Amino acid sequence: xxxxxxxxxxxxxxDQQVHALNDVTLTIDDGEYLSIMGPSGSGKSTLLNLIGLLxxxxxxxxxxxxxxxxxxxxxxxxxxxxxxxxxxxQSFHLVPRLTALENIELPxxxxxxxxxxxxxxxxxxxxxxxxxxxxxxxxxxxxxxxRQRVAIAxxxxxxxxxxxxxxxxxxxxxxxxxxxxxxxxGLNQQGITLIVVTHDAALGAxxxxxxxxxxxxxVNDINNRQH
Amino acid sequence: MLIRDTVTLTFGALQSARMRTSLMLLAMxxxxxxxxxxxxxxxxxxxxxxxxxxxxGTNLLIVLPGRSETSGxxxxxxxxxxxxxxxxxxxxxxxxxxxxxxxxxxxxxASQLSWRERARDVPVFGSSHDLLEIRHWTMDEGKxxxxxxxxxxxxxxxxxxxLRSELFGNNSAIGEWVRLGDRRFxxxxxxxxxxxxxxxxxxxxIVIPVASAQSLFNEASLFRIIIEAKDRDAIKRVSxxxxxxxxxxxxxxxxxxxxxxxxxxxxxxxxxxxxTMTVAGIAAISLAVAGILIMNVxxxxxxxxxxxxxxxxxxxxxxxQIVSLFLCEAAMLSLAGALIGLLMGQGASWLxxxxxxxxxxxxxxxxxxxxxxxxxxxxxxxGAVPARNAARLDPVLALARR
Numbered sequence: 001x002x003x004x005x006x007x008x009x010x011x012x013x014x015d016q017q018v019h020a021l022n023d024v025t026l027t028i029d030d031g032e033y034l035s036i037m038g039p040s041g042s043g044k045s046t047l048l049n050l051i052g053l054l055x056x057x058x059x060x061x062x063x064x065x066x067x068x069x070x071x072x073x074x075x076x077x078x079x080x081x082x083x084x085x086x087x088x089x090q091s092f093h094l095v096p097r098l099t100a101l102e103n104i105e106l107p108x109x110x111x112x113x114x115x116x117x118x119x120x121x122x123x124x125x126x127x128x129x130x131x132x133x134x135x136x137x138x139x140x141x142x143x144x145x146x147r148q149r150v151a152i153a154x155x156x157x158x159x160x161x162x163x164x165x166x167x168x169x170x171x172x173x174x175x176x177x178x179x180x181x182x183x184x185x186g187l188n189q190q191g192i193t194l195i196v197v198t199h200d201a202a203l204g205a206x207x208x209x210x211x212x213x214x215x216x217x218x219v220n221d222i223n224n225r226q227h
Numbered sequence: 228m229l230i231r232d233t234v235t236l237t238f239g240a241l242q243s244a245r246m247r248t249s250l251m252l253l254a255m256x257x258x259x260x261x262x263x264x265x266x267x268x269x270x271x272x273x274x275x276x277x278x279x280x281x282x283x284g285t286n287l288l289i290v291l292p293g294r295s296e297t298s299g300x301x302x303x304x305x306x307x308x309x310x311x312x313x314x315x316x317x318x319x320x321x322x323x324x325x326x327x328x329x330x331x332x333x334x335x336x337a338s339q340l341s342w343r344e345r346a347r348d349v350p351v352f353g354s355s356h357d358l359l360e361i362r363h364w365t366m367d368e369g370k371x372x373x374x375x376x377x378x379x380x381x382x383x384x385x386x387x388x389x390l391r392s393e394l395f396g397n398n399s400a401i402g403e404w405v406r407l408g409d410r411r412f413x414x415x416x417x418x419x420x421x422x423x424x425x426x427x428x429x430x431x432x433i434v435i436p437v438a439s440a441q442s443l444f445n446e447a448s449l450f451r452i453i454i455e456a457k458d459r460d461a462i463k464r465v466s467x468x469x470x471x472x473x474x475x476x477x478x479x480x481x482x483x484x485x486x487x488x489x490x491x492x493x494x495x496x497x498x499x500x501x502x503t504m505t506v507a508g509i510a511a512i513s514l515a516v517a518g519i520l521i522m523n524v525x526x527x528x529x530x531x532x533x534x535x536x537x538x539x540x541x542x543x544x545x546x547x548q549i550v551s552l553f554l555c556e557a558a559m560l561s562l563a564g565a566l567i568g569l570l571m572g573q574g575a576s577w578l579x580x581x582x583x584x585x586x587x588x589x590x591x592x593x594x595x596x597x598x599x600x601x602x603x604x605x606x607x608x609x610g611a612v613p614a615r616n617a618a619r620l621d622p623v624l625a626l627a628r629r
Contacts, residue, residue, distance in 0.1 A: 010274070042420060046274070049623050054540070054541060054622045055623050063346045074546060075545040075546060078543050078544060078545040079540070080543075081541065081543040082542060082543020082544075084366075085543075090553040093534065093537070093538045093541070093626060094538075097239055098239065102239075106539070107542045107543060109229070110228055110231075110539070110543055110548060111228075112228050112229055154542070165477070200551075
């Protein structure tokens with residue numbers, strides 16, 4: 001469970017202060033499917049980075065799975081990130097010199113998991129995202145949709161409780177975008193908490209819960225399923 | 228993170244930036260190679276010089292007439308500074324010591340040596356039977372000077388191998404009569420060429436009995452007396468004995484200089500060791516330069532790989548892990564560079580040794596370890612700053628960079 005309590009995030013741009021997140025309070029239950037929408041600069045990516053522990057709030061408290069993560073040290077947060085959070089980015093962010101398999105292995109390498117176990121898990125997940133036979137391809141040899149599926153495999157290989165996706169279809173054509181959404185939603189159906197940041201209204205509307213942000217505040221929190 | 232994975236990841240990163248990697252390897256290799264080559268040269272020169280001195284003989288003391296100390300400028304000092312000649316009687320007096328194994332008086336000069344129509348100007352040694360043993364010379368053919376009394380002249384001579392071939396060509400030299408100055412001498416032996424001796428080329432000398440030399444050059448004083456002590460421990464006692472005896476014979480004047488081979492050897496050894504250290508120090512500067520280059524290139528590498536570092540952080544890499552990845556990169560570069568440098572250095576040393584065989588090249592072991600050690604340390608030291616920069620990157624900003 002994710003609980004954000006009166007979160008403030010202020011950036012200094014020149015001598016101006018930008019209130020990227022202004023008193024955000026939000027609770028997300030395990031297994032939820034949530035989309036965050038809003039215009040550019042509304043703070044949606046900042047919110048996602050905060051949930052993903054890539055960024056720290058200036059004020060407020062963040063509790064992830066009953067753990068007050070804001071109080072943790074840098075390295076402890078890195079560990080939480082590794083074990084409980086998966087990231088999927090708009091531009092994939094695969095390491096270009098590593099093969100698909102090696103990219104997927106990275107979080108396990110960082111966690112010090114032995115090669116035999118790594119191979120077992122990678123084989124399983126390659127199957128799940130439909131990339132059998134592509135494991136030894138470099139990112140440049142893969143299509144956009146395939147790359148994003150590698151990224152999803154990498155994000156979920158540590159079996160995190162939360163999967164964060166920042167414009168996951170932003171760089172994809174509609175067909176492969178639909179494929180990727182299908183994979184993400186499939187993972188959500190298996191129990192993972194899925195949070196998607198997007199511009200795309202159609203994509204946002206697919207989520208069970210839709211949050212709209214404007215100027216660093218949550219202005220709308222719709223539960224689509226109740227309608 | 229497993230060490231094996233750290234190394235594999237680093238290796239992959241190095242492999243994907245070939246140009247950068249090979250430049251850094253080259254810089255490190257040149258640094259290490261120069262340490263190896265320069266210390267090899269220094270060490271080779273040291274070995275050459277000490278070898279030369281060792282070939283003079285063992286446990287030697289050399290008595291020279293006159294004092295080598297610089298005396299003060301006063302007139303009184305100058306007045307008392309008269310030097311008495313070293314004579315054959317002095318040499319004979321020294322024979323009394325039981326600590327002296329052998330001694331040979333030596334007289335030198337130059338004269339014209341001729342056989343039939345061929346003539347040459349040659350350095351002439353007047354000495355005695357024991358010189359052969361003292362100087363560790365060996366005979367090619369025939370015999371060395373016979374054991375005669377020091378003041379007993381004899382018309383026999385021993386010549387160097389080069390003299391023999393130049394004068395006699397393919398003819399046999401033994402038993403032939405040669406003319407030296409205005410005297411005639413019979414050749415009784417030829418010296419082997421192997422003797423390499425500082426100052427004298429054994430191949431070109433002619434050796435005659437000391438008394439014959441004295442009368443040939445009309446010169447009663449000796450050039451020097453070479454003494455071989457019984458053993459190493461006896462050198463000191465011999466040296467005291469020589470000083471005392473000569474002082475007694477020279478009306479209480481200390482007018483000789485005693486050179487012990489050990490002292491000369493030790494001095495040269497010291498000079499060349501410090502020379503080697505100095506050169507090694509200079510070479511080490513190039514290692515430091517290589518270290519700075521590594522730092523520069525790694526700083527570039529960190530900024531080029533910002534996005535990758537951001538990804539690693541997003542995937543849960545701790546600062547420690549990022550630091551160790553970059554330090555591992557620096558260490559691998561330095562070590563590989565050092566190994567290449569060692570090979571290059573050994574190759575260059577071999578080449579120098581090949582073209583200048585007189586110098587036995589060979590880097591001392593300490594220099595090899597020091598070169599590799601310094602390479603590794605500079606690599607890690609200069610890799611630390613880029614590694615820390617990488618670890619402290621803000622992941623959000625790092626990921627935003629494309």
